Amino acid sequence: MIEIDNICKSFDGRAAVSEMSLTIKAGELIVLIGSSGSGKSTFLKLLNRLLEPDSGNIQLHGKDIADYSPEQLRRRIGYAIQSVGLFPHWTVEQNIAAVPTLLKWPKARIRERVSELLSLLHLPPEVFLQRYPHQLSGGQQQRVGVARALAADPEVLLMDEPFGALDPVTRASLQQELASIHAMSGKTIVLVTHDIDEALALGERIVLMDQGRIAQQGTPRDFLLAPASDFVRGFVGQSDVGIRLLGLDKVADRVRAGDTIAGEPIRSNDTLREALSAFITRKVDILPVVDEHGQSAGVLHFSDLLGAPT
C-alpha cells in the first residue's frame, strides 16, 4: 500500500504538484489522467524518488520512501516510460536485465527471467534476445520497456504513457496484455495517460489531475455518470456516454446461461459495446454466446444491454 500525504513539488516557484494526498491499495490498477502539464509525470517521479517533494511524505508499507535504500526501491518499484527509451547500445537482453544485474542476481537466473518476460510479452526470445533497440518496431520497443520494468518482479509498477505514440491496434493489444499481467500478477500498477478512453478501459480507479491537484477520483462509472465539476465533464466528454458505459461491462455479466440459439456466437469476454455492434451489424436481437474455450455459454438478448435479465 502507498500512502501519499499532502505532497507539494514546485519548479522555479511554480507548483507542479500541490497538496496531493492519495492512498493506492496493494494490487490496484490506478490510472492518473490529466491534460499536459497537470503534474502527472512529476507525481510519478515523486513515487520512486526520481524527485523529492518540497513537503509532505510518501509511505510504502508504512515506511517513508526516503528511508528505503535506492536498491530496495528499485527492486520494489518498476518504472516504464515512453520517451526515455531503452539503452541504445545494449541488446534487448541487456536492457531487460538492467535492474537484476544491478541487484547482482546470478547470471542463470537473469537469463531465465529475461526469456520468461519476452515470452510473456509475445516476443520470442530466440528472435529478440540479441537485437538492439533500433532493430525493433515502436510497439516491440514498448514491450521491451514494460519487460524491463517488470524484470526484478517489483510489487509496484509505475508506467508513464507506456503506450503513447503507437497505432491504435498495437496500443489496444498492449493494453490487453497489461490488463492480463495485472490480473495474473496482482501487482500494484500506476499508469499515466492523457487518453480518457485508455483510462476508462484499464483503470479500476481513475485520478484526474488539474494544475497539480486532484480534480476527481473514482471508478470509470463515476466519471461517466457523476462528473464532479464542469472541468471533469468537459475532460471526459459527454458524447457517447451510453456507449462508453456499455464498454465497462462484459457479455458474461448479462448472459442467459442454459439458453441456446443458432448463429455466429459472440464471446462472453467481449464487452457489451462489442455485443451492441454485433446486434446492429447482424440485424438480430438474440445472439449465441461462447466462453473462452468456444463452449456454449448461453445467449444475450438485445434488451439485456439495458440491464441484467429479470
Ligand SMILES: Nc1ncnc2c1ncn2[C@@H]1O[C@H](COP(=O)(O)OP(=O)(O)OP(=O)(O)O)[C@@H](O)[C@H]1O
Ligand atoms: N524538471 C523540471 N523543471 C522545471 N519545470 C518542470 C520540470 N518538470 C516538470 N516541470 C513543470 O511542472 C509542470 C508539470 O509537469 P509534468 O511533466 O508533471 O506534467 P504532465 O501532466 O506529466 O504533462 P504531460 O502530459 O505533458 O507529460 C509543468 O508545468 C512542467 O513544465
